[in-house]
Amino acid sequence: MLGDAELIAFVPTVDLDRAVAFYQGVLGLRLLEETPQAAVFAVDGTMLRVSAVADVVPQPFTTVGWRVADIVGTVRWLADRGVRANRYAGLEQDELGIWTAPGGDRVTWFSDPDGHTLSVTEFAR
Structure with missing residues (x-):
């Protein structure tokens, strides 16, 4: 069942602005959405969600x-x-x-x- 479902990958960050600058600005990933809690990127059909957390x-x-x-x-x-x-x-x-x-x-x-x-x-x- 999950083999046919779209995968979502997660990466935690303590500094969302810095992470967005890296994943979008340096790696060139397409930013789909940004909230205070997370930034969502499109990566060749996969969603990468970079989530703000207290500690990494x-x-x-x-x-x-x-x-x-x-x-x-x-x-x-x-x-x-x-x-x-x-x-x-x-x-x-x-x-x-x-x-x-x-x-x-x-x-x-x-x-x-x-x-x-x-x-x-x-x-x-």
Whole structure:
């Protein structure tokens, strides 16, 4: 039943204005609605709801990620907008911060203003 329902993703933030500036202004997501409690973005058919909360505890894993066709171009585009790749000990990442998995998928991680880990992935063909 839920496999056919539209997915809504949630990200908490302690500073909604700062989060909107990042998700809309930096990442280029289309803002659909903004209230004092949340900002709603359209992301290729999925709703991303960034909700204002009192406290955020960033987790040590990816919370939101995007599948991209050209990871090098995407990472350069992000870098031009001030986004820096996260670096992780034990992972061989190239000069752009891209890690290549044993199966050929390529991933880069970065953080939003609240410290949530976000990613872009180019899957091996």
